[in-house]
Amino acid sequence: MSIRAPFCASTPLHSKQTTRNYNAIGADNFAIESQRVSYSVKNEMGKAIPIIKDCSLKIPSGQFWMLLGPNGCGKSTLLKVVMPTVEADVAFGLGRFNLTSDETELRVAKALTAVGMYDFLQRPVQTLSGGQKQRVAIAGALIEECKVLLLDELTTFLDETDQIGVIKAMKNTLSSSEDVTALWVTHRLEELEYADGAVYMEDGKVVMHGEPSIIMDSIEARKASYTDIINS
Numbered sequence: 755m756s757i758r759a760p761f762c763a764s765t766p767l768h769s770k771q772t773t774r775n776y777n778a779i780g781a782d783n784f785a786i787e788s789q790r791v792s793y794s795v796k797n798e799m800g801k802a803i804p805i806i807k808d809c810s811l812k813i814p815s816g817q818f819w820m821l822l823g824p825n826g827c828g829k830s831t832l833l834k835v836v837m838p839t840v841e842a843d844v845a846f847g848l849g850r851f852n853l854t855s856d857e858t859e860l861r862v863a864k865a866l867t868a869v870g871m872y873d874f875l876q877r878p879v880q881t882l883s884g885g886q887k888q889r890v891a892i893a894g895a896l897i898e899e900c901k902v903l904l905l906d907e908l909t910t911f912l913d914e915t916d917q918i919g920v921i922k923a924m925k926n927t928l929s930s931s932e933d934v935t936a937l938w939v940t941h942r943l944e945e946l947e948y949a950d951g952a953v954y955m956e957d958g959k960v961v962m963h964g965e966p967s968i969i970m971d972s973i974e975a976r977k978a979s980y981t982d983i984i985n986s
């Protein structure tokens with residue numbers, strides 16, 4: 755199953771019956787396509803239990819379709835298998851550039867390597883942790899070769915490991931591409947140690963601008979009011 759993106763191939767369906775049905779739709783541009791998708795889970799004895807069995811469908815672009823069926827027939831599971839892989843998700847933004855698939859593949863690999871997510875190329879995005887998803891989001895921004903990244907609270911809901919993983923991925927990205935600049939909005943003071951510089955605002959004004967360590971010291975000195983400000 756695939757969401758339309760540069761990596762999704764469109765090939766004819768195998769079933770005559772379904773082919774007739776699709777022709778009746780009269781569409782030639784599909785946003786979602788699955789071809790003979792099967793999915794099994796293993797039970798505690800290690801035996802494969804089939805859940806999705808040879809499902810083919812096509813959803814025309816720009817239309818509102820519904821997926822129906824009795825409880826437990828596999829709707830939600832099929833939808834999860836629809837979810838784009840990391841590769842397709844990152845490549846999505848390249849659709850408008852008219853690149854060859856080799857160029858697309860190269861750019862995806864470069865962006866995912868920069869954020870330490872290349873090994874997750876074929877994983878559905880929804881199976882990733884919060885931090886991994888954020889790293890994939892950064893790769894998605896990088897792949898368009900943006901020179902300026904404006905990143906708003908990317909680590910807010912992450913646990914400490916994911917938080918540090920995302921920041922390190924960002925640092926790594928910036929050090930491997932000299933002309934990319936990032937402005938990272940955060941309320942987590944501990945992230946300042948990874949910054950080259952910082953800007954501190956209060957009440958709509960820039961109060962301090964410069965060395966992270968100096969800004970950190972100054973914020974620490976008035977920590978109580980800072981905590982009040984960010985909690986208000």
Ligand SMILES: Nc1ncnc2c1ncn2[C@@H]1O[C@H](COP(=O)(O)OP(=O)(O)OP(=O)(O)O)[C@@H](O)[C@H]1O
Pocket residue numbers: 795805823824825826827828829830831832
């Ligand atoms: N990880 C899993 N392990 C074992 N069985 C699973 C797993 N995921 C789904 N199933 C089983 O697969 C079948 C399909 O589940 P799914 O949730 O996709 O159905 P559904 O059509 O969305 O159901 P409903 O309409 O009740 O939401 C169910 O019998 C469910 O118990």
